[in-house]
Amino acid sequence: MKVEYQVPGGDFDRAGEASANIKKLLQRIGIPADVIRRIAIGTYEGEMNCLIHAGGGRVVAEIEPEGTVIIISDQGPGIPDIQKAMQEGWSTAPDYVRAMGFGAGMGLPNMMKCSDDFNIQSKVGEGSTITMKFLYK
């Protein structure tokens, strides 16, 4: 099963809709709770990055019998130095975003930690795509 959600750029009022919907869907299917939690956390972090850093994007969930693949893509500014972006605490989030408690620079590390497989592709001026795989083990 494949579902797709648009992530609105900069709209904090609608933030988290994709991850909340995917979570509900997985609950209905009966995926184990701890796996759903990992998927929800990874998707939320990716969704927020799209919203905050890339002017919006798209979340695709491919729900298969053995696992779920989450693909979060945007056509934003891209990430110049992925290694740096992956470091805990490194963030370019503006002050008003930090004031809300985002921008701690822990999103990408969280996404890597909670998924079974993590891949990040990014090109400056073209955008970024993050692929996370989660197994129901």
Add this chain to the structure above:
Amino acid sequence: MKLNEVVTKLKLQQVTSFAKLDMVVQGGYVSDLLSNVMGQAKPGMIWVTMQGHHNIAAVGSLIGLAAIIVAGDAKVEQDAIEKGNDNDLPIFVTALSSYDIVGALNKLGVTNEQEKK
């Protein structure tokens, strides 16, 4: 310890509208950084924060927290309350600071010992 016991003993004021608060609290976490909470807080915990915007309800419900306590008389936005109600996530307020409410929770026996074992 059950959530309703915690609520009564610490005189927490609920801003959402749940009558049944009989879930067991599995310890707690305190932070105002959402990604830190996403990475560290566990299902069933109480989260103490001074953030009052609606994204706290999104974060809390994704993790499966027992409740959120917004400390220091910080204002909880209306859409946070609505989102809490929609997602079965009770939200409370207290005039105590984060430091003081966490101290009180610890004294009550709401600790993370269970989890460390």
